[in-house]
Amino acid sequence: MSAETSKYLGLFVSEATEHLEALTADLVQLEKEPTRQAVESTFRHAHSIKGMAASMGFAATAALAHRLEDLIQLVQRDGSQLTRELGDLLLSAADALLADVRCAEKGEPIATHHELEAKLSAQLSLLSSASGRPHTKPSTPPSRLSRVGPARRFAIRVQISPSCQQPGARAFVALKHFSKLGDILELKPAMQELRSGHIPDGVLSFELESPADEPAIRAALTSLPEVELSSVVAQKKSVWGQQQPAPLSQPAANSSDNSRTVRIKTELLDYFLETVGELSLATARIREIGKTLPPPVQPTLEEGVGRLHGLVKDLHDKVMSARMTPLSTVTDRLPRAVRDLARRRDRNVELVVSGAEVELDRTILDNLSEPILHILRNCVDHGIESPDERRAANKSEMGRVAISVRRERDRVSLEIEDDGRGMDGAKLAQSAVAKGLLSAEAAERLSEREALMLCCLPGVSTAANVSEISGRGVGMDAVKRALEELGGTLELHSQAGVGTRFTLQLPLTVSMVNLMLVAVGREIVGLPVAKVLSALELPASDILKTGEAGFLPHSKGLLPVHPLSQLLGFPSGDAPATRPYLVMEGDQGRVALAVDRLLGQEEAVLKTLTRPLDLVPGLVGVTILGTGRPVFILDVPRLLAT
Amino acid sequence: MPKRVLVVDDAIFMRNMIKDIFASGGFEVVGEASNGVEAVEKHKELRPDLTTMDIVMPFKSGIDATREIIKQDEHAVVIMCSALGQESLVMEAIEAGASDFIVKPFRAEDVLAVVKKVLGEN
Numbered sequence: 231m232s233a234e235t236s237k238y239l240g241l242f243v244s245e246a247t248e249h250l251e252a253l254t255a256d257l258v259q260l261e262k263e264p265t266r267q268a269v270e271s272t273f274r275h276a277h278s279i280k281g282m283a284a285s286m287g288f289a290a291t292a293a294l295a296h297r298l299e300d301l302i303q304l305v306q307r308d309g310s311q312l313t314r315e316l317g318d319l320l321l322s323a324a325d326a327l328l329a330d331v332r333c334a335e336k337g338e339p340i341a342t343h344h345e346l347e348a349k350l351s352a353q354l355s356l357l358s359s360a361s362g363r364p365h366t367k368p369s370t371p372p373s374r375l376s377r378v379g380p381a382r383r384f385a386i387r388v389q390i391s392p393s394c395q396q397p398g399a400r401a402f403v404a405l406k407h408f409s410k411l412g413d414i415l416e417l418k419p420a421m422q423e424l425r426s427g428h429i430p431d432g433v434l435s436f437e438l439e440s441p442a443d444e445p446a447i448r449a450a451l452t453s454l455p456e457v458e459l460s461s462v463v464a465q466k467k468s469v470w471g472q473q474q475p476a477p478l479s480q481p482a483a484n485s486s487d488n489s490r491t492v493r494i495k496t497e498l499l500d501y502f503l504e505t506v507g508e509l510s511l512a513t514a515r516i517r518e519i520g521k522t523l524p525p526p527v528q529p530t531l532e533e534g535v536g537r538l539h540g541l542v543k544d545l546h547d548k549v550m551s552a553r554m555t556p557l558s559t560v561t562d563r564l565p566r567a568v569r570d571l572a573r574r575r576d577r578n579v580e581l582v583v584s585g586a587e588v589e590l591d592r593t594i595l596d597n598l599s600e601p602i603l604h605i606l607r608n609c610v611d612h613g614i615e616s617p618d619e620r621r622a623a624n625k626s627e628m629g630r631v632a633i634s635v636r637r638e639r640d641r642v643s644l645e646i647e648d649d650g651r652g653m654d655g656a657k658l659a660q661s662a663v664a665k666g667l668l669s670a671e672a673a674e675r676l677s678e679r680e681a682l683m684l685c686c687l688p689g690v691s692t693a694a695n696v697s698e699i700s701g702r703g704v705g706m707d708a709v710k711r712a713l714e715e716l717g718g719t720l721e722l723h724s725q726a727g728v729g730t731r732f733t734l735q736l737p738l739t740v741s742m743v744n745l746m747l748v749a750v751g752r753e754i755v756g757l758p759v760a761k762v763l764s765a766l767e768l769p770a771s772d773i774l775k776t777g778e779a780g781f782l783p784h785s786k787g788l789l790p791v792h793p794l795s796q797l798l799g800f801p802s803g804d805a806p807a808t809r810p811y812l813v814m815e816g817d818q819g820r821v822a823l824a825v826d827r828l829l830g831q832e833e834a835v836l837k838t839l840t841r842p843l844d845l846v847p848g849l850v851g852v853t854i855l856g857t858g859r860p861v862f863i864l865d866v867p868r869l870l871a872t
Numbered sequence: 873m874p875k876r877v878l879v880v881d882d883a884i885f886m887r888n889m890i891k892d893i894f895a896s897g898g899f900e901v902v903g904e905a906s907n908g909v910e911a912v913e914k915h916k917e918l919r920p921d922l923t924t925m926d927i928v929m930p931f932k933s934g935i936d937a938t939r940e941i942i943k944q945d946e947h948a949v950v951i952m953c954s955a956l957g958q959e960s961l962v963m964e965a966i967e968a969g970a971s972d973f974i975v976k977p978f979r980a981e982d983v984l985a986v987v988k989k990v991l992g993e994n
Contacts, residue, residue: 238889245885274882277928281955282885284977292977296956395975396954399962403973406966427959455972455989 235286242286243335249275249282250328251563257324258565260305261317262580269306276302279327290342291330297350298323304357319349321566383415383439383465384447390432391456398427401434404457407450412440437465494552496592502549507837509542511854518857550739554589557635557644560599561586567603568631571610578628579614581606585635588642591739594716598736601709605646605732606631608706613650613730623727625649640738647731653724655681662687680819682722686710687817714867715850717743717760743836745853745863746812747829751800756853756863759831763813763820770807782811782822789813793824797848797869817867836863847872874900875991878918880911880934881926881953889978890924890953897984908932912940915948922987923950925970927961935965942969949990953978 253275259268280295298320305312312320323346330340388404390397401424405414417436419429440447444462451459513535520531561583572579590598614620614629621627631648659673662684676684686706710720718736737760745756746765773791774781780791791811795801811822834853843849848869854860877899881887884906891901903918905911909931915923923941927934938950952965952973962973972990974983 238885241885241888245883249883271930274928274930277955278883281953281976282883284955285886285889287977292956299957395956396959396962396973398959399954399966399973402963402966403971425960425963453990453992455986 238286239334242282243331246279246282246331247328249278250324250331253279254321254324254328254566255562257312257317257320258569261312261314261569264305264312269302273299273302273306283330286334288330288334288340290340291327291334294323294327294330294343294347294350297347297354298327301350301354301357304354316353319353322346323350382441383437384444385437385461385463385465386435386447387460388434388451389458389460390429390434391458392432394432394456396427397429397432398424400456401429404434404451404454405436407454408436408438408447411442411447411450412438414438433460499549499553499592503553506542506546506549510539510546513539513542514855550591553591553593554738555592555595556587556589557595557598557642558586560595560602561633561635563599564602564606564633568606568610571607572614572629575611576616577610577614578617579610580628580630582630582632583635584633586633588635588637589738590642590736594718594736594739597712597716601712601734602633602644602646604706604709609646609648609650609730613648613652615651619651637738642736642738644734644736645731646734647729649729652726652728653682653685653722653730654726655684655724658682658684679722682724685722686720714865717758743834743853743863745832745834745861747832747855747861748794748810748812748825749827749829750794750798750825753798753800754829754855754859754861755794755798756832756834756861757812757814757823757866758850758863761814761866763815765810765812765828767808767810770809780824782813784813784820784822789820789822791822791824792870795826797823798864814866816870818870821866821870823866834861834863874898875921876900876902876918878903878905878911878914878920878923880905880908880914880923880929880937882906882929883926886926886953886976890983893978893980893983894987896980897987899987908934908937911937912944915941916944919945921949922991923948924953924974925950925965926953927955927958927965935961935968938965938970939968951987951990 253272256268256272256275259265260272276295276299280292280299283289283291283295301316301320305316323343326343326346333340386408388401390400390404394400405417408414415437417424418434423429424434438447444464447462448459451457516538517532517535520528520535523531564583565581568579568581571577609631610629614631615623615625617627620629629648629650631646633644633646635642635644655676655678659668659676659681662668663670663673667687668684673681686709713720713734713736716736718734721733721735722730723733724730743756744759746759746762747754747756768782772783774783774788781788782791806826810825810828812825813820813822832855834855836851836853839846839849839851843852848865850863850865852860852862877894879887879890879894879901881890881904887904887906891904894901899922902920903914905914907929911923911925911929911934912932925934925938929937934952938952941948941950946969948969950965950970952962952970953976954962954973955976962970965973972986974986
């Protein structure tokens, strides 16, 4: 890469990566069903990579991409199904190309892919001999213009520059220029050879029958690079016929995807959001200050602040919508992942994705691919049975995993459903009891749904034998945690022998949160409203006391009471006679949080914590109230766990 | 007045590279298109002195786009952006009305030499 091309590196990396990801998705699609569209799109991506890599001077990458392109072209011609072996080979080539791009990104040298290229070449010759023909297009000479008037015949020799990279095409251009003057005869090399690019010594000779005079013929090539007219010799006259030029028009195709877009760095989007958040905080601050001003000036300020608030809100909405990215950026990579997982486990699995056009904030998307992959791994590894088992169970050998995405008001629901063997809640409960995570009595009281959620506890698994201990369950706790950090939830439904459904509920955006503000002693803290199931005020006498522990009677039974001041380690004053309780979902079931006062709800800009505050367990983030007071936002399940 | 150029390629990367080459040669890039359909529309709208056309693109190939552009304006100058292994496609494009071609990887001086020659600027 020269200094000249280095400035394109960033763009090369991002665009090449996109092409390769799309290429991979196309290849997986091809393996499933070779549609013409998929073949063409595959070819285009391989082709783009080749051109870009060559332009950057990454010869090894360009060479590999070229082989890949050749092979895809052959598939395109044959219209044949991709065999698994061929699919593997093409995908490994795509992987190698992606590795090249990563090397380029890091400024590391790119090694040639001798072995892979050899394999591709071997496949190429195998396939082309099988299809029994080197491809040739039907030959039509360049279109000729009809002329009237006496024609003379000229013997013409043209020299094509040895440095010309595509002499066949160059000869073609030259002939086109001459054909405007008349008819071309006695062409050497013949059109067939010319089309294959074979021109010995770069010499083209032919006779031209034309009414034009010699200077006009000599001028024919003046606007052409890479060719020289070596001789023009006038011959004796002859008569020539007329020929109509071939029709050039073709029906126009329409495209729906013509919207104008620009690329923008994601950091810049983050900055916009942060700034617009600051703007709304500053607006709230001005409004607060306004309240302390003498009454006569208040309405004027209030009006201005109101307008400012409206503008900032509008700007915020626009920034948010600019950050919305379709879920397909995550799901497009999944067919490949499922294919590889299934291959490793000798399963036949089909992934069906619907609703991938639903858009989410990119912060959420960025953090969603790991959890989704994890769930898919669970589905393929433990949900979908082996083909034998499936046959025995009267199921189709092809297992099916469906991802469906729906927008539901201000949330997105993402379901991942397999048609495998299902999960056994009772077994999970047993496992949890065996691990000492749950008492036997508690296990008995669990509903089926609650039992299934046990797989989200670290170490709980239905895996029957030790070798599978790394199986289902491990990692689901991480999945649940990751979703909750995004403000989402995870639900499980399962039916033995029928399958398992994971339902992910996600907010569209993460940065604004609805907070319940509560007072604890002299402090104010915020709780995400989404996590608060209900709020109620009760006299102390309604709380059942068992030693130190208190329980709140609730429709679902008794909920353990946790005074928030204790959880936070704040000094607790005298407990008031009647105080509010917030019912919230904890990892071990519902709990009631005792607080001193409810201050109300507020929509707030969530700011993530930086070192060292992010190390404090139980804090989600911080927001700044209109009064300028910073308020911590609590992660109750984590607070309870510490 | 500098000659006006329309750059057609589905890769932003290639477009930027081609744009820089033209800028260095004193041309004015007046428009870009990322597929064949857009190319035909932009050509109609901008009537550039010169169009560089990638061959393999989504929605409509560079060859079909060239054919339509020439139908729209028979004097349109379209230069195909070819690559290794695309010689037969270039020939097809020439038949469809393209004036000339350049071969990737592009070197600025080669591209400008071809373009200037085709526009009769030497």
